[in-house]
Amino acid sequence: MEDILRPIYQERASHPNTIGVLIVEKSQKLFPTTDTFDTVLLIIVKNAEQPVFIKHYIFHGKKAAMHIVTEDQLKEWMLLGSNKKIFDWLYGGKIVFDRNDYIANLKQELREFPFYGRKIKMGVEFARLIRRYTDGKAFFDDLHYLDAYNHIVHSLHHLARLAVIENGFHPEVTVWHQVKHIDPEIYKLYEELVCSEETLEKRLELLFLASEFLIHSRTQIGSAHLLSVMEERDSWAINDMVEHPELEVYSVDLVILVEYLIDKKLIEVEQIETKGSGIYHRHYRVVEKLS
Structure with missing residues (x-):
């Protein structure tokens, strides 16, 4: 298949805007990774009108997909974990073009997983975890x-991803296989939820109690990124937080995380007077720790 696709990717590689090209072949082991296609051609470019452009090809009964992705989109996927297959593509794909060793350096960065990148990803996963847990409990x-079951399953998934990241690994498509070895306690909770013969009500009741403890034990590490950004100022209006370039990755989960941290006494509310009598702006600041 690579020989057939070579004219396509060589034409793309000749463009100065192209940074790198990877070919991912379908294997039985990683069947979901290519969305049933026999080959995926990943082309990374500096800039494009569309952050993602996809074409499908067929040749001699074989299917191939070409994904042209901007560098910014790729980094967003890697940061937010919103396209889990991208890690398998980068890990398992064959490099056929690499301008200035861009992909080689990217793969090295993935292996090393710098702490700062982990800190942001843990914050995002923790915020998603709080959202799902809170909605599920309601x-x-x-x-x-x-x-409630639907939300607690998702919250356990975010808890599992958080545990994987905490241990210095990128969560993969097979995250439960990773967690089974990294944090058996979370894996056992998931098994109890989906396999127990108890009534659904009883399973959920036990899971919410156990999850509350596991969430509480990860509050410090899960909120570390948000609190470190907030320490840059004495006081924050919510819109200032939403627009901050490092906090916008939390998206719709930012407010629920802030409220959770207020409840845990890591963030406190500050009332700022308005022109209206008895009405105050609600600002936020990190609780000062006693030395």
Whole structure:
């Protein structure tokens, strides 16, 4: 298949805008990685009108997909974990063009997983975890058990990803296989949720209690990035936080994380007077630690 695709990627490689080209072949072991296609051609470019452009090809009964992705989009996927297959493509793909060793350096960075990158990813996963746990608990309290189940499954998934990142690894598509070896306690919780013969209500009740402890034990490491950014100023309006370039990655989960950290007394609310009588702006600041 590579010989057939060579004219396509060689034409792209001749463009000065192209940074690198990878070829990913389907294997039985990593079947989901290529979305059933026999080959994926990943072309990384500096800039483009569309952050992602996809073409599909067919030849002699074989299927191939070409993904042209901007450097910014690639970095966003890597930071937010919003395209889990990209890690398998980068790890397992064959480099056929690499301008100035861009892909080689990227793969080295993935292996080393710098601490600062981990810190941001842990913050994002922790915020997603709090969102899912909070929503799930609300559904459970309202006796909507199936909706609660859906949210607690997702919250455990974010907890699992957080544990993997905490241990210096990138979460892969097979995250539960990773967690089974890295943090068996979380894996056992997941097994109990999906395999137990207890009633759904009882399973959820036990899971919420156990999850609360595991979430609490990871609050410091999960909130470290957000709190470190907040320490840059004495006080924050929520819009200042939403627009901050390092905090915008939290997206819709930022507010729920802030409220959680207020409840845990890591962030405190500051009232700022407005022109209206008895109405105050609600600002936020990191709680000062006693030395």
